[in-house]
Amino acid sequence: MSAATHPLLRVDRVVKTYESTAGPVHAVQSLSFDLERGAFAALVGPSGCGKTTLLNAIGGLDRVTSGQIWIDGTEITALNDRDTIEFRLHRIGFVFQAYNLVPVLNAWENVAFVLELQGVGMKARRDRAYELLAAVGLTGKELQRPSQLSGGQQQRVAVARALASRPSLILADEPTANLDSKSTETLLDIMHELNRQEGTTFLFSTHDQRVIDRAEQLFRLDDGKLVASN
Amino acid sequence: MVHSGAARTNAAVNEARLALRLAWRNLGRNRRRSLITGAAIAFALFFAVILRSLQLGVYNHMVATVVGSMSGYVQVSDTAYWPSQNLDYALYEDPAWLEELRANPDVATAYPRLQGFALLSAGERSGVAQWIGLSPEEAAAPLWQARLASGSWTAAPGSLWLGKRLAEQLRVTVGDSVVALGQGYQGSMAGASWVVAGTLNLGNPELEKRSAVVELSEAQAFAGAYGLWSYVQVTPRRIELSEDPTGELAAQHPLAGAHFLGWQTRMPELIQAIQADSTGGRIILFVLYVVIGFGLLGTMIMLANERQREFAMQLAMGMGRGILAGTVFIEVLLLSAAGAVSGGILGRIAVLILDRYPLRLQGEVAAAMEQQGWEPILPPSLDPSITLTHAGVIVVIALVAAAWPLRTVFKTSPVHR
Incomplete structure (x- = not known):
């Protein structure tokens, strides 16, 4: 698949089935869609509809039962564990519901965390981290640890971290679930702006109406199936 | 990737x-x-x-x-001497062999001794003692000099040094006479009257209760064991030599009818x-x-x-x-x-x-x-x-x-x- 001529993300007949004591659970059922480069999209639906499962599969965090997922011309469902980790490290950014910053690293070190794993030199990663912290409105907070930041500020650090390595795709799992309205609006403004300025593709998993309102493309899931998209 | x-x-x-x-x-x-x-x-x-x-x-x-200061880390004795420590299994003096042993750089000290048991009495009091005949060189060594609790090291004939607890038991002090009676070489009777020249701190209460020291020639005369040694006490410079003296030292300094015994062999208890x-x-x-x-x-x-x-x-x-x-x-x-x-x-x-x-x-x-x-x-x-x-x-x-x-x-x- 050529990156220039094909969508950034292609989900092709993906099935994810868990085994449980009560029998098999079909979390995702033959689900397919494409996502264009530079999209600001969201997977929406009620709790338990398979949003997070699908997001995990797209991020290479979980294996699919069948089907294929292509990102930027690479079929990640065909990669072995080692290459999946490498791919994730270089090509995908994550924003989690609970921020999940490393508590013993300060703000800029958290942003530079992925760059450090990639082998980027000290000066380059510091410059990039400071630049991104400025972009998310956290100038002056670079040396503060997560415990010294508010929830909204921590989530902004997490967004900056996700952007640090200039990934093709950012996956955001319920990023606003723990934020108040003001922080949510601020965060969405920042992400939307970065989406426009840097052309970074965002795919959210959410049932937050404020995120849904901002999304330019929606994939509605129900019971593991894609029931609507626009 | x-x-x-x-x-x-x-x-x-x-x-x-x-x-x-x-x-x-x-x-x-x-x-x-x-x-x-x-x-x-x-x-x-x-x-x-x-x-x-x-x-x-x-x-x-x-x-x-x-072990270290009394019986010695290593003893060279007749092969039949241990475990009975019978005076009859003494070695003939061999000064040339002794000099050769002393010249070994692995040997810190080597002193011949004659040793046995006797009944000591002073007035109405008596006690069993192990008498040890020390060579003049050993008695002059700092170790024994430092052990003197009272009195002095003297070369006067008939001098005796008692473990301080034995002296207390016999209620004798420096200058008092002590009579010794025991078995000598090859069934002879051993008897002597010695004068207490000093008392000794031996760092071990049991040794202080039963040790009596005389000069080697005095001991030989007492036991009728002229020209004989019970054993030669050897202190090696390397501790491992005391663990297995039969190997290196014995091979370098063989003595007819004798063997080298480490303290571990002599004192298994x-x-x-x-x-x-x-x-x-x-x-x-x-x-x-x-x-x-x-x-x-x-x-x-x-x-x-x-x-x-x-x-x-x-x-x-x-x-x-x-x-x-x-x-x-x-x-x-x-x-x-x-x-x-x-x-x-x-x-x-x-x-x-x-x-x-x-x-x-x-x-x-x-x-x-x-x-x-x-x-x-x-x-x-x-x-x-x-x-x-x-x-x-x-x-x-x-x-x-x-x-x-x-x-x-x-x-x-x-x-x-």
């Missing part, structure tokens, strides 16, 4: 630095727990070092007082007593280590549970499990090393203090020790390998306990963040 070799090297260096930094900072994230864990390791090591140093120190003291006591000490240490080990395991389980979510997140971000496991390993290593260094230093200081001011036992325990033949003090061993060995053991225990969080790292799924 294809990346250049340089990028991979940079990534590896960065990962190692990151692991070290995270491990170091993680130590400070729950300071109280780190302090308690480090303190537990430190105190365990502290007590282990003191316990083992005192135990080994007491053994060394026993060996030094009972002392070895057995040390081994039995040492086993008890090892069991106590084992219990201490088990308690500390479970304490550390509890800490590691807490650490693993607290961080599981964080581990999952770091894995999701692209951190390899190896580097994550390395972070945990380094953290536990730093924590245990800090505890071990602190405990080792404290233990060493305590041991040095105990060496300067040894514990002196009192009451029944002291009496029991005296009955067994050694001074009731607890001098510690200064062997640094005790500290190093137990520090190593405790660090290994900590690293074994770290297997739990390491297992968590390898079992955590990035999905469960």
Whole structure:
């Protein structure tokens, strides 16, 4: 698949089935869609509809039962564990519901965390981290640890971290679930702006109406199936 | 994914630095727990070092007082002399062989002795003594000079030096006469009247109760064993030579009809007593280590549970499990090393203090020790390998306990963040 001529993300007949004591659970059922480069999209639906499962599969965090997922011309469902980790490290950014910053690293070190794993030199990663912290409105907070930041500020650090390595795709799992309205609006403004300025593709998993309102493309899931998209 | 070799090297260096930094900072994230864990390791090591140093120190003291200075680390005697120590199995004097033995650079000292048993009496009081005939060279050595509790070393014929407790028992002091009666060489009667020239501190209560020292020629005359030695007491410069003197020394200095015996062979009961006591000490240490080990395991389980979510997140971000496991390993290593260094230093200081001011036992325990033949003090061993060995053991225990969080790292799924 050529990156220039094909969508950034292609989900092709993906099935994810868990085994449980009560029998098999079909979390995702033959689900397919494409996502264009530079999209600001969201997977929406009620709790338990398979949003997070699908997001995990797209991020290479979980294996699919069948089907294929292509990102930027690479079929990640065909990669072995080692290459999946490498791919994730270089090509995908994550924003989690609970921020999940490393508590013993300060703000800029958290942003530079992925760059450090990639082998980027000290000066380059510091410059990039400071630049991104400025972009998310956290100038002056670079040396503060997560415990010294508010929830909204921590989530902004997490967004900056996700952007640090200039990934093709950012996956955001319920990023606003723990934020108040003001922080949510601020965060969405920042992400939307970065989406426009840097052309970074965002795919959210959410049932937050404020995120849904901002999304330019929606994939509605129900019971593991894609029931609507626009 | 294809990346250049340089990028991979940079990534590896960065990962190692990151692991070290995270491990170091993680130590400070729950300071109280780190302090308690480090303190537990430190105190365990502290007590282990003191316990083992005192135990080994007491053994060394026993060996030094009972063996080293009296019967000798090595004895060269007639092959039939031990275990009866019968005067009839004496060696013929061989000054040339003795000079040759003394010239061996591995031999610190070599002194011939004649030794036997006699009944000593002074007035109405009497007691059994082991008399030892010392050569003039041995009597002039600093060791014996330092043992003089009263009187002086004199070359006057008929002089006798008594263990101070034996002198007390006979109620004699310097200048008093003592009559000795015993069995001489080949069934002859041995009898003499000696004058007390001094009393001796022998560092061992039992030896002080039963030892009487005369000059070698005086002893030979007393027993009618002219030109004879019971044995030659040898102190090697290397301790391993006393463990197996039959090898090197005997091969270099053969003497017809004689053999070289180490103290371990001559005194198996002392070895057995040390081994039995040492086993008890090892069991106590084992219990201490088990308690500390479970304490550390509890800490590691807490650490693993607290961080599981964080581990999952770091894995999701692209951190390899190896580097994550390395972070945990380094953290536990730093924590245990800090505890071990602190405990080792404290233990060493305590041991040095105990060496300067040894514990002196009192009451029944002291009496029991005296009955067994050694001074009731607890001098510690200064062997640094005790500290190093137990520090190593405790660090290994900590690293074994770290297997739990390491297992968590390898079992955590990035999905469960």
